[in-house]
Amino acid sequence: MAPIGFKSCPIYNHIQVVFMNSSSHGSAEHSRPGSADPGENDPRITALADRIIHGDKDALAELFSIYRPRLWRMVNFRLHPRLHGRIDPDDVLQDAWMMAVKRIDYFLRDASHSSFIWFRMIVNQALIDLHRHHLGAEKRNAARDVPVFGGWASGSTSSSMAFHLCGHLTSPSSAINRAELAKQLDTILQGMNETDREVLALRHFEELSNSETARVLNMSEQAASGRYIRALGRLKQILEIVPGFLDALPPSITSRRPSPPGDAKV
Amino acid sequence: MSDHPEHVGADLVGLPIASDPERLRAREPLEVLVTRFADAVRRGEQPSIEDYAARYRDWAAQIRELFPLIQTLEHWKSDKEVDCLRRSVPEEFPVRQLGNYRLVRELGRGGMGIVFEAVHEQTGERRAVKLLPWRFAADMHLWEERFRREATTIARLKHANIVRVYSFGTHEGYCYYVMDLVEGVSLDWIIRRLRESTDVVYVDEIRRAGRTDRDGAGSGAADQPACGLRRDSWQDFATIGVQVALALVHAHEAGILHNDIKPANLLLERSGHVVVTDFGIGRGGDDAAPDQYEHPIGTLRYMAPERLRGWSDARSDVYALGVTLYELVTQTPAFAADDRRELIELILKSQPVPIRQFVPGIPAALETIILNAMAADPRDRYPSAAVLASDLLRFMNGLPVSSRRPGMWTRLKRRLKEDRSIPGN
Numbered sequence: 001m002a003p004i005g006f007k008s009c010p011i012y013n014h015i016q017v018v019f020m021n022s023s024s025h026g027s028a029e030h031s032r033p034g035s036a037d038p039g040e041n042d043p044r045i046t047a048l049a050d051r052i053i054h055g056d057k058d059a060l061a062e063l064f065s066i067y068r069p070r071l072w073r074m075v076n077f078r079l080h081p082r083l084h085g086r087i088d089p090d091d092v093l094q095d096a097w098m099m100a101v102k103r104i105d106y107f108l109r110d111a112s113h114s115s116f117i118w119f120r121m122i123v124n125q126a127l128i129d130l131h132r133h134h135l136g137a138e139k140r141n142a143a144r145d146v147p148v149f150g151g152w153a154s155g156s157t158s159s160s161m162a163f164h165l166c167g168h169l170t171s172p173s174s175a176i177n178r179a180e181l182a183k184q185l186d187t188i189l190q191g192m193n194e195t196d197r198e199v200l201a202l203r204h205f206e207e208l209s210n211s212e213t214a215r216v217l218n219m220s221e222q223a224a225s226g227r228y229i230r231a232l233g234r235l236k237q238i239l240e241i242v243p244g245f246l247d248a249l250p251p252s253i254t255s256r257r258p259s260p261p262g263d264a265k266v
Numbered sequence: 267m268s269d270h271p272e273h274v275g276a277d278l279v280g281l282p283i284a285s286d287p288e289r290l291r292a293r294e295p296l297e298v299l300v301t302r303f304a305d306a307v308r309r310g311e312q313p314s315i316e317d318y319a320a321r322y323r324d325w326a327a328q329i330r331e332l333f334p335l336i337q338t339l340e341h342w343k344s345d346k347e348v349d350c351l352r353r354s355v356p357e358e359f360p361v362r363q364l365g366n367y368r369l370v371r372e373l374g375r376g377g378m379g380i381v382f383e384a385v386h387e388q389t390g391e392r393r394a395v396k397l398l399p400w401r402f403a404a405d406m407h408l409w410e411e412r413f414r415r416e417a418t419t420i421a422r423l424k425h426a427n428i429v430r431v432y433s434f435g436t437h438e439g440y441c442y443y444v445m446d447l448v449e450g451v452s453l454d455w456i457i458r459r460l461r462e463s464t465d466v467v468y469v470d471e472i473r474r475a476g477r478t479d480r481d482g483a484g485s486g487a488a489d490q491p492a493c494g495l496r497r498d499s500w501q502d503f504a505t506i507g508v509q510v511a512l513a514l515v516h517a518h519e520a521g522i523l524h525n526d527i528k529p530a531n532l533l534l535e536r537s538g539h540v541v542v543t544d545f546g547i548g549r550g551g552d553d554a555a556p557d558q559y560e561h562p563i564g565t566l567r568y569m570a571p572e573r574l575r576g577w578s579d580a581r582s583d584v585y586a587l588g589v590t591l592y593e594l595v596t597q598t599p600a601f602a603a604d605d606r607r608e609l610i611e612l613i614l615k616s617q618p619v620p621i622r623q624f625v626p627g628i629p630a631a632l633e634t635i636i637l638n639a640m641a642a643d644p645r646d647r648y649p650s651a652a653v654l655a656s657d658l659l660r661f662m663n664g665l666p667v668s669s670r671r672p673g674m675w676t677r678l679k680r681r682l683k684e685d686r687s688i689p690g691n
Binding site for chain 2: 068069085088209210
C-alpha cells in the first residue's frame with residue numbers, strides 16, 4: 001500500500017472524535033492539561049500503539065493527529081526566524097508524516113518509551129532537512145554552527161528563543177528597536193549553558209513534560225527537574241539585564257483583571 | 267487479536283513497559299509546583315501566585331520570584347503563536363469550497379478570521395462565510411471552541427441591526443460559519459471617503475464600493491435618489507448611532523458584550539440601514555483566549571480606559587460607540603499614535619481635541635451626546651446603550667439632551683482623590 005497522504009486520509013474525522021472524549025483521560029503526570037492531548041499511558045494511545053505495531057497506518061495517522069497540535073508548537077518554535085512566513089508549519093508536519101509512514105516498522109523498536117518523543121524526533125529530522133535545504137550555505141559558514149542537541153546548531157535554539165521572546169515588543173519608539181533587541185538577547189542566550197537553554201526550550205516553548213524532557217536530553221528526571229528551575233532563574237536574570245523586557249508590559253498585562261466593580265456587569 | 271494466520275501462541279499487546287530502575291524519578295518539589303502553575307496558566311486559568319506562596323510556605327520566596335516570570339512568559343508565548351498563525355495565512359486562501367458553499371471572493375480579514383462572499387451550490391443564495399484560517403495550531407481546540415461560541419452567540423441575537431448567523435460547519439478541519447451578506451460598506455470606508463473630499467458620499471457609491479461584481483442590470487445610478495452623506499449630515503450620523511445603540515441594547519439584554527465596536531465592524535447599507543458585525547466574543551472579559559493580550563492598534567484605539575485596566579461592562583461598548591461617532595463626525599480618530607504605549611497613555615488621559623475645533627458647525631446637542639458616551643470614567647458615561655439611543659433620538663427630534671459629565675468641582679475632587687495632577691485645560 002502506498003503511503004497515505006495526510007490531506008487525503010480520513011484523519012479529520014479522527015480529530016473530532018478524539019477531541020470530544022479527551023478531557024477526562026490521562027494520568028496526572030502525563031496528560032497535557034489545557035490541550036486535547038491525552039497522556040502516554042492513556043488507554044486509547046495504548047490501543048493505537050497496538051495497532052501500529054501490526055502495521056496499521058490508519059492507527060498511525062490517528063496517533064499523529066492526536067500529537068499534531070503539540071508537534072505544531074515545536075515546529076513553530078524551531079523554525080528559523082527567517083523562514084517564518086515563508087514556510088508553513090503545516091507543510092513541515094506533512095513532510096514528517098510521510099517520514100513516519102516509512103518508519104512504521106521501527107515503531108516498536110524506537111517508540112517503546114514514548115510514542116510522542118518518537119514523532120517529535122521525526123519532526124525534528126524533517127525540520128533539520130528543511131533548514132539545510134533553505135539555509136544550508138549560509139549556515140555552514142557560520143562559525144557557531146556546531147550541532148549539539150538533536151542535530152541542531154548551538155545557535156539555533158538561542159535565536160529561536162530570542163525571536164519568540166521578542167514577539168510582544170512591538171513598540172518602535174522604545175530605546176532599542178526590536179531586531180537589535182532580539183540580536184542582543186540572542187547573544188546573551190548563547191552565553192547560557194547549552195543544557196539549561198535546551199531544557200528551557202523544551203519545557204517552556206515546546207511544552208514538554210519533565211519526563212519527556214529528561215528523555216529527549218537523555219538525563220534523569222531528577223536532573224531535568226533541577227535544570228529547569230536553575231534555567232528559569234538564569235533566564236530571569238537575563239531578561240532583567242536586557243532593557244525593555246520586564247518593564248515593557250502594557251497596563252492590560254501588568255494589572256490584569258482586577259475585580260470589576262459590582263454594578264452594571266452585563 | 268491478530269488476523270495473521272501464522273500467529274499461533276502469544277501476541278504482542280501494546281508497547282513494552284519501560285521500567286528503568288536506574289532512572290532517578292524524584293523531581294524537585296519547586297519544579298513540580300512550577301509545572302502545576304504553568305499548566306493552570308496554559309489552561310487559561312488565572313492561578314493566584316499568593317495562594318501558592320501561602321500554601322507552600324517553604325517555597326514562598328522562590329514562588330514569588332519565579333511565578334510572575336512564568337506567567338509573563340506564557341502570555342508572550344501565546345501572543346507569538348497567534349502572530350505566527352496570522353503570518354502563515356496565505357494571501358490567496360487555497361480553499362474554494364466550504365461545505366455547500368462555493369467561495370466567490372474575499373471580503374476582509376479580521377483578528378480571528380477571513381470573511382468570504384459565498385454562494386450556496388444548490389439554492390444559489392449569496393451569503394458571507396467567516397472562516398478560521400488555520401486548523402492545526404497548538405491550541406486548536408481552544409480556537410475551535412471560541413469560534414464556535416462566537417457563531418452560536420451571534421446566532422442567538424436576532425435583531426435587525428445585528429448580522430444574522432445561520433449555521434456553523436467544519437470542512438477538512440477548517441471551521442466556518444455562515445451569515446448574511448451585507449450589501450454595504452463599513453463606516454471606516456465612509457470616514458475615509460468623507461475625509462478625502464468635502465463632496466457628498468452618494469448611496470450609489472456605497473453600493474459600488476460594497477458590491478462591484480453583482481448582477482449589473484437594474485442597478486444604474488439613475489434609479490437612485492440623489493441622497494447621501496456629507497460632512498454635515500448630523501441627522502444621518504445620529505441615525506447611524508441610534509441603530510448601533512439599539513443593536514447594543516439588544517445584545518446587552520442577552521448578556522453579551524460586543525467588545526469590539528469600531529468603524530470597521532459597522533456596515534452601512536445603501537438604504538441607511540446599519541448592521542453590526544464581528545462580535546469580539548472571547549477576546550476579553552472572563553475569557554483567557556489565546557490572543558487576549560494581543561490587540562492590534564486599530565482595535566486598541568476604541569477601547570475604553572477600563573478595558574485597558576482589565577475589566578469591562580456594557581458601558582465599555584457605549585464608550586467604543588462614542589469614540590466611533592467622534593471619528594465619524596470629525597473624520598479624525600479621537601486618539602491616534604503609532605505606538606501602543608503612547609496610544610494607551612492617550613486613552614487613559616482622555617483629552618481628545620474638542621470636536622468643535624474640527625467641525626465648528628456641529629450642533630451642541632450632538633457634541634454633548636458624543637462626549638457623554640466617550641467619557642473616560644464609566645460613571646460619567648451613559649449608564650446604558652438605551653440611554654444613549656434615547657438621547658440621540660431626542661437630538662434628532664429637536665428635544666434637549668442633558669450633559670452627564672460632572673462639573674468642574676466633582677472632577678477636581680475626584681482627581682485630587684486619585685492623587686493625579688489636574689490637567690491644564
